[in-house]
Amino acid sequence: MTALYKKRLDAVQGYLELGMFDDALAELAAIEGEFGPRYEVLMLRMMTLRGQQRWGEMREVCSILRETQPERAESWIWLADATRHCRSLGEAREILREAETMFPANPHVKFQLGCYSCQLGELEPAMRYVQEAVALDRRWLRVALSDRDVEPLWEILGFDNR
Secondary structure, eight states: OOHHHHHHHHHHHHHHHTTOHHHHHHHHHHHHHHHOSOHHHHHHHHHHHHHTTOHHHHHHHHHHHHHHOTTOHHHHHHHHHHHHHHTOHHHHHHHHHHHHHHOTTOHHHHHHHHHHHHHTTOHHHHHHHHHHHHHHOTHHHHHHTTOGGGGGGHHHHTOOOO
């Protein structure tokens, strides 16, 4: 990664932190024109589109990320997130189920499966997925106790934040 490339990516990150999404997208387009659709550029584009809640476009970028970087669990998680918002929870869950076969010990995949199952009213598998995520990485308990997607499990977990 060249110094200029990194500096331009840092500028995009700054735009994102300031909520200047259009400026971030313009800079990303310029970077992509010069350096091509590298992973970092696609990831920042995805983050920018997510910040704007442009779910369909985010899904397109995430599809490319998953195709080009299938070994990264995040590519699958981001695709599922975009799919959840622009299509359906059920379709998003199927993406994560496929990811689970590739990343059986990834707590983020497990936790997201728990979230989606919970939102679909399937509390037993939701609880199992959340427990598996926490067993893999205890930090996910803190997330579980604050994430509204798993709010129906809070009482079972012994926590009520309502």
